[in-house]
Each structure stands twice: as structure tokens, then as C-alpha cells.
Amino acid sequence: xxxxxxxxxxxxxxxxxxxxxxxxxxxxxxxxxxxxxxxxxxxxxxxxxxxxxxxxxxxxxxxxxxxxxxxxxxxxxxxxxxxxxxxxxxxxxxxxxxxxxxxxxxxxxxxxxxxxxxxxxxxxxxxxxxxxxxxxxxxxxxxxxxxxxxxxxxxxxxxxxxxxxxxxxxxxxxxxxxxxxxxxxxxxxxxxxxxxxxxxxxxxxxxxxxxxxxxxxxxxxxxxxxxxxxxxxxxxxxxxxxxxxxxxxxxxxxxxxxxxxxxxxxxxxxxxxxxxxxxxxxxxxxx
Amino acid sequence: xxxxxxxxxxxxxxxxxxxxxxxxxxxxxxxxxxxxxxxxxxxxxxxxxxxxxxxxxxxxxxxxxxxxxxxxxxxxxxxxxxxxxxxxxxxxxxxxxxxxxxxxxxxxxxxxxxxxxxxxxxxxxxxxxxxxxxxxxxxxxxxxxxxxxxxxxxxxxxxxxxxxxxxxxxxxxxxxxxxxxxxxxxxxxxxxxxxxxxxxxxxxxxxxxxxxxxxxxxxxxxxxxxxxxxxxxxxxxxxxxxxxxxxxxxxxxxxxxxxxxxxxxxxxxxxxxxxxxxxxxxxxxxxxxxxxxxxxxxxxxxxxxxxxxxxxxxxxxxxxxxxxxxxxxxxxxxxxxxxx
Numbered sequence: 001x002x003x004x005x006x007x008x009x010x011x012x013x014x015x016x017x018x019x020x021x022x023x024x025x026x027x028x029x030x031x032x033x034x035x036x037x038x039x040x041x042x043x044x045x046x047x048x049x050x051x052x053x054x055x056x057x058x059x060x061x062x063x064x065x066x067x068x069x070x071x072x073x074x075x076x077x078x079x080x081x082x083x084x085x086x087x088x089x090x091x092x093x094x095x096x097x098x099x100x101x102x103x104x105x106x107x108x109x110x111x112x113x114x115x116x117x118x119x120x121x122x123x124x125x126x127x128x129x130x131x132x133x134x135x136x137x138x139x140x141x142x143x144x145x146x147x148x149x150x151x152x153x154x155x156x157x158x159x160x161x162x163x164x165x166x167x168x169x170x171x172x173x174x175x176x177x178x179x180x181x182x183x184x185x186x187x188x189x190x191x192x193x194x195x196x197x198x199x200x201x202x203x204x205x206x207x208x209x210x211x212x213x214x215x216x217x218x219x220x221x222x223x224x225x226x227x228x229x230x231x232x233x234x235x236x237x238x239x240x241x242x243x244x245x246x247x248x249x250x251x252x253x254x255x256x257x258x259x260x261x262x263x264x265x266x267x268x269x270x271x272x273x274x275x276x277x278x279x280x281x282x283x284x285x286x287x
Numbered sequence: 288x289x290x291x292x293x294x295x296x297x298x299x300x301x302x303x304x305x306x307x308x309x310x311x312x313x314x315x316x317x318x319x320x321x322x323x324x325x326x327x328x329x330x331x332x333x334x335x336x337x338x339x340x341x342x343x344x345x346x347x348x349x350x351x352x353x354x355x356x357x358x359x360x361x362x363x364x365x366x367x368x369x370x371x372x373x374x375x376x377x378x379x380x381x382x383x384x385x386x387x388x389x390x391x392x393x394x395x396x397x398x399x400x401x402x403x404x405x406x407x408x409x410x411x412x413x414x415x416x417x418x419x420x421x422x423x424x425x426x427x428x429x430x431x432x433x434x435x436x437x438x439x440x441x442x443x444x445x446x447x448x449x450x451x452x453x454x455x456x457x458x459x460x461x462x463x464x465x466x467x468x469x470x471x472x473x474x475x476x477x478x479x480x481x482x483x484x485x486x487x488x489x490x491x492x493x494x495x496x497x498x499x500x501x502x503x504x505x506x507x508x509x510x511x512x513x514x515x516x517x518x519x520x521x522x523x524x525x526x527x528x529x530x531x532x533x534x535x536x537x538x539x540x541x542x543x544x545x546x547x548x549x550x551x552x553x554x555x556x557x558x559x560x561x562x563x564x565x566x567x568x569x570x571x572x573x574x575x576x577x578x579x580x581x582x583x584x585x586x587x588x589x590x591x592x593x594x595x596x597x598x599x600x601x602x603x604x605x606x607x608x609x610x611x612x613x614x615x616x617x618x619x620x621x622x623x624x625x626x627x
Contacts, residue, residue: 178391181351185383186405186456187375200395 018279025275028268035265039089042082050083050235051075059251069253071244080240081257087148087236089265092218095155099217100210102156103163104199110164111171112194122168125161133158137220141229148231151224155217166209170202204280211273215266222262237262290324290363291496292348292381292464297321297357299343303571313571317343319520320357325464330490330497332507332528334543335517338567341500342386344517345468348498349383350374361464379409382457386469388449392441398425398452399437405459424455427492429485447478451485458489466498471506483510504547508532516540519578520570526604536598536606536614538583539563545619577609585610585617 020026038045047066048055054074062069068077110121128136140154174180175198183197218237224230225238232239237258244254298319304312318340325331333341346352348359350366359366366377385391392401402421406412412420418437425433428451441449450470457465467486471479487510489495499511507514508528515525516539524537535541542563565582568574574581580590589609598611606614 178385178387179393181346182383182385182391182453182456183393183404184351185349185378186460187378187408188404189371192404197393197396201393 019275022275022278024271025278028271029275031264032268032272035085035261035268036089038082039086042086046076046079046082048076048079050080052079059247061251062253068257069251071251071254072247077240077254077257080235081237081261083235084237084240084258085261085265087234088218088221088238088262089214091148091152091155091221091236092214092265092269094152095159095217095221096210096213098152098156099159099213100163100206102160104167104206106160107164107167108171108194108199108202111168112175112190112198114172114175118168121164125164128158128161134220134223137224138227138229141224146224146229146231148234148236151221151231155220158220159213159217162213163206163209166205167202170205171198174198174201204277207280208273208277211269211276215269215273218262218266218269291327291329291361292325292498293358293360293363294321294323294344294348295358295360297344297347297359298355299340299347299352300355315570316520316573317570318347318354319570319573321517321520321522322357323515323522323525325496325498327463328490328494328496329513330499330511332511332514333498333500333517334502334504334507334514336502336567338570339517340520340570341502341517342468345383345466345498345500348466349381350377375408379460380462381464381466382460382462384450384453384457384465384467384470387473388446388453389441389473391453392449394441397438397440401441401452402437402456402459405456409460411460420459424459425452427458427489428452428455429481430455445478446474447481450474450478450482454482454485454489458493458495461493462495464496464498466500468500469502470499472501472503479506486510504543516543519567519573521578521607523579523608524604524606526600527602530600530602530604534604534614536600536604536611537579537608538585538617539579540606541614541617541619542584577607579608584619585613 019029052075055076056066056070056074058070058072058074060066060070066076066078068081070076071080106121106125110118137154137158140157141151144150144154171194175193180193180197183193188197221230221236222238222241225236226242226245228242230236230239230242240258241255244251244258248255298321299317300319301315301317302311302313303315321340321344323331323333333344335341343352347354350359350369354367361377361380366374369377399418399421402424403417406417406420407414418434421437422433425431425436430436430448430451436444441452444452450473453470465486470486471482474482483506486497490497497511499506501507511528513526514528514531515522516531516537517523518539524531524535524540526536531540532544535544546563563582563584568578568581574591576592577583577586577590577595580586583590587610593609595607595609598606598608600606600611
């Protein structure tokens with residue numbers, strides 16, 4: 001049929017382009033990438049082992065031998081921050097990853113099924129949401145022990161209800177869309193409808209929220225460590241801060257550098273999350 | 288009679304209101320006792336204004352909405368309460384084209400992924416041939432050559448092209464019946480004609496039967512063999528297209544025919560008061576007696592109390608009106624007679 005017009009489709013703008021167009025998001029992305037790289041390469045970059053005592057004189061300020069100074073046990077703060085960043089980011093991404101996966105499954109089932117299943121699952125999420133989060137984290141960690149995996153698990157358990165509610169809300173609107181019915185008419189079973197048809201369309205806000213959640217998880221872990229509930233065998237940024245709190249006024253570098261590391265990581269995660277929001281919105285692609 | 292698809296006294300009621308423990312505040316009688324048959328190779332129109340239950344009827348026929356009562360039969364066998372496997376087999380025979388081509392294609396899936404889905408699920412072609420078959424389907428609906436389109440996304444197509452893709456998806460499983468729910472209403476007039484021509488061509492090539500749900504009498508007249516007119520969840524009149532247009536036997540049909548725009552400006556009708564006013568009554572509380580009596584220009588007292596029986600006329604025309612025999616004397620709806 002020659003009368004069918006065949007316009008050349010507009011070439012979709014690449015995701016990277018859109019992201020780069022947002023200056024602050026691009027900058028934050030670079031900062032985040034640098035932090036991740038530094039954390040991954042900590043064993044190569046760190047001049048000393050994070051726990052090594054007396055690698056230099058105690059409590060000297062930043063100088064050529066110890067760029068970030070040393071603490072009261074003569075440990076190198078730079079090495080500790082590098083390894084601490086590693087653990088903090090592991091907790092952040094690990095907890096946010098588990099929470100997102102759990103939230104997608106729970107929210108997806110609730111939103112797709114509706115009715116009684118939905119009611120039950122939503123009441124469960126509400127139970128989690130009405131308990132003060134930090135308090136529950138303290139209880140969970142105190143109860144199960146303060147290993148790094150328990151902390152990741154505890155933070156994940158506290159965080160999934162947010163994602164679940166978000167996914168559910170998306171599913172509730174998406175499941176009545178015609179393309180879902182069309183797939184149903186094509187013979188697609190429920191699993192394909194949930195994961196193949198609906199989820200890809202619901203993913204944008206989930207990814208954005210998941211990114212923001214990484215930062216929140218890092219802060220939660222820092223808070224727990226600061227209260228002395230962290231894993232004492234793993235140097236995290238929170239743990240460094242906790243140990244430095246007594247000498248904070250005499251040795252500012254012991255708290256300033258790990259504090260800046262947390263600040264940069266969380267801030268860049270938040271800005272990147274906002275930037276992703278623009279990228280993942282399909283409308284911004286057509287321009 | 289060799290009915291391919293049959294709907295028997297179908298009812299779809301939706302409870303509304305009421306929360307987890309509350310009692311429903313009411314029941315919407317979306318489809319309330321509809322019976323119809325579709326013969327092989329037939330194009331059956333279901334017409335009516337918005338809210339009369341046409342789309343709910345279509346969804347119930349496809350098994351997307353569970354009916355409250357009644358039955359749907361394919362080749363004389365009931366298709367309600369089927370197992371998943373049997374339902375899948377049924378959907379291989381009965382497909383659907385949806386109203387809005389911008390809504391019925393998953394924006395995140397390529398054309399190939401959309402077309403491959405039914406092919407894969409029903410095992411129509413071997414896995415290795417999926418791309419070839421998908422391209423062939425596109426060519427069958429007038430998007431030729433098909434291969435370059437396969438990796439594009441829906442937003443890269445126009446409305447008419449999208450509806451062609453939707454039709455390609457529906458014929459992928461080689462169905463026998465296609466239910467088209469307002470399939471051309473969202474399209475421009477010029478594109479509409481192309482799509483209708485395509486559907487007519489496919490009917491001939493594949494031996495399809497259509498249930499054509501529409502509110503556009505122009506479409507009905509140019510395409511359909513038989514018409515069912517729905518009002519408030521019930522069929523008020525049915526019969527062969529030419530008879531319905533020549534002499535409507537139900538005042539509602541007559542009013543619809545009257546409201547149909549005339550293609551010939553020289554024969555513009557005298558501007559009389561429109562025969563119908565007001566909105567369709569709430570399906571929550573359908574009026575007693577004849578459902579149309581609240582808006583009927585020729586209603587009499589009996590219409591408000593007695594539900595009208597079926598009146599049968601020559602050529603298989605059936606009307607549910609107490610006064611169907613007097614149709615020729617009504618002051619409207621004669622346009623069809625003059626034009627026929």
C-alpha cells in the first residue's frame with residue numbers, strides 16, 4: 001500500500017545526553033562515580049591498613065605523610081575513610097537493592113491482584129511504616145547482632161514498604177491500561193503481564209526512589225554506628241565518626257573528612273536520583 | 288443456523304461503592320440480558336451511544352470481564368469458566384482490536400516484541416521464524432516492507448500505523464473472530480477509511496468474522512451485514528443493515544438514523560427539533576418498563592410499566608418496542624428510507 005506514509009521516526013535522544021543536559025546531575029554523577037571508584041580501589045589507594053595502629057604519631061593534622069591526619073591511636077584517617085566509604089556504600093547499595101527487589105515483588109503482587117491480597121499486603125506495609133524507623137533499626141540490630149549483613153538486612157526490611165507502595169500505585173493505574181488487556185487477549189499469563197508488560201512501565205519512579213534510598217541507607221547505617229550499634233569489625237564512615245567524637249574539638253580532621261565523604265555521597269546520590277527522573281521519563285526522550 | 292459465536296442472555300453487573308466491609312451502594316447493570324449470534328464470515332455491528340454497555344459486552348466476550356449471568360459459546364461450546372489452557376485456546380480463535388491505538392501498544396516494547404508475543408505463546412511458528420513472520424504480518428496490514436519497522440517503538444508511529452500494528456497483532460494467531468471495539472473512532476476520517484478497507488480485505492483473505500462495536504452509523508452502513516442496537520445494556524433492535532436503515536422499528540434506532548449526517552448537501556433535511564434529548568439514564572437504576580421511555584418521543588403510558596416484548600419483522604428484523612408496527616408513522620427516522 002503506497003498511501004501509507006512512512007515518516008522517518010525521530011531518533012530518540014540518548015539517555016546520556018539528557019542526563020548531561022542537567023548540569024548538576026552530570027556533576028553529581030561524576031562525583032558519585034569518583035567515590036565509587038575510590039571505594040572500590042581502596043586497597044590500592046590506601047597507604048595503610050584501616051585498622052593499623054601507630055602508623056604515625058597520634059593526632060597530627062593533615063600533612064604530607066598523612067593527608068587526612070591521624071587519630072588518637074595513630075591510625076591514618078585517609079586509609080580509614082577510603083575503607084569506610086567502601087563499607088558505607090556497600091551497606092547503602094545492598095540495603096537499597098534488597099529493599100527495591102522486595103518492594104517490587106510485594107507492590108507488584110498487591111497492585112496487580114487488587115482486592116483481598118492487596119488489602120492484606122498493604123496492611124503489612126503499614127505496620128512497618130507506623131513504627132519509627134530508626135528505633136526499629138536499633139531494636140533489630142540489638143536483637144540479631146551487629147554484623148554488617150544484619151545491618152543491611154535490617155535497613156532493607158525497614159525500607160521496602162516505601163517501594164512497595166510506590167510500585168503498587170503504579171500497578172493500579174497501569175493494570176487497567178489497554179495494552180495490558182491486549183497482552184491478556186494475546187494469551188499472556190499473569191507472570192508475563194506483571195514483569196513483561198507492567199513493570200517496565202513502572203520502573204522509572206522505582207529507580208529514582210531506589211537511588212535516593214541508597215543515600216538514606218548510608219545515613220541510617222552511619223546513625224547506627226554513631227550510636228555504637230554498628231559492626232565493630234568493619235570500618236564504616238559512621239564508625240569512624242563515633243570513635244572520633246571524643247577528640248572532635250582537638251582534632252577536627254578526624255570527623256571532618258569522614259563527614260565530608262558521607263555528605264558528598266548522599267548529596268550526589270540525591271542529585272543523580274533527580275537527574276534519572278528526567279532521563280527515565282519517556283516524554284523527555286522524544287525531544 | 289451455523290452460529291460461530293453466540294452470546295446468550297449475557298449479564299454483566301458491577302457492584303459500586305462499599306469498602307472492605309461495607310455493602311455495595313448499588314449495582315451497575317452494564318450489560319443486562321444481551322443475546323446475539325455471529326455467523327461465519329459475517330460482520331456484525333453493535334451500535335449505541337457511550338455508556339450503553341458496548342465495551343463491557345466486548346470485554347465479556349473476550350473473557351476480560353467475568354459475566355454475572357448468561358453464556359458465551361464458540362461453535363456451540365460454552366467458553367465461560369474455562370481453565371487457563373482452554374481460555375488460551377479460545378483466545379486463539381477470538382481476538383480483539385482495541386479502541387485507542389495510543390493506549391493498546393506497550394510503549395516500552397518494540398513492534399517485534401509486541402507481535403512475537405502471541406506467536407510465541409500460541410506456538411504459531413517455530414522460534415527461528417519469529418522475525419520473518421512478524422515482518423510478514425506487518426506487510427499483511429499494509430506496512431511494507433515490514434522488517435525495518437520491527438525494532439521501532441510505538442511512539443515512532445502515527446495513529447493509523449499503530450492501529451495497523453494492533454490489527455497485525457490480532458491476526459497473528461490466525462483467529463476466526465475479531466472483536467473490534469471502536470477500532471477506528473480514534474482515527475482521522477481519511478485514515479479511518481483506509482483501516483476499514485484493510486479490515487474488509489483481511490476478512491476476505493482470512494475468512495474472518497467481525498463484531499464491530501461502534502457509535503458511527505456511517506461505518507455500520509458501509510461495512511456491516513447486520514446491526515444490533517444497544518441501549519442501556521440491552522439490545523433494542525437488530526436486523527440486516529439495509530432493513531434497519533430503511534425502516535427502523537425502534538424509536539431509538541430511528542433517532543440514531545435521523546442523527547446520522549447526510550453525505551449529500553442537496554438533500555439536507557429540514558431542521559426539525561432533534562428527536563432525542565437528555566442523557567442516557569443511569570445504569571445504576573434503569574427505568575422500569577421500556578428502558579427508553581424516559582427519552583422516547585412516542586412513548587405512551589404502557590411503556591413506563593411493561594417491558595416491551597420482541598416483535599419480529601420480515602427479513603429477520605427484531606425490535607423491542609410496544610409500537611414497532613407503527614414505525615412508518617413516526618415523524619422521524621425516515622431518512623434512511625428516502626436514501627435507500
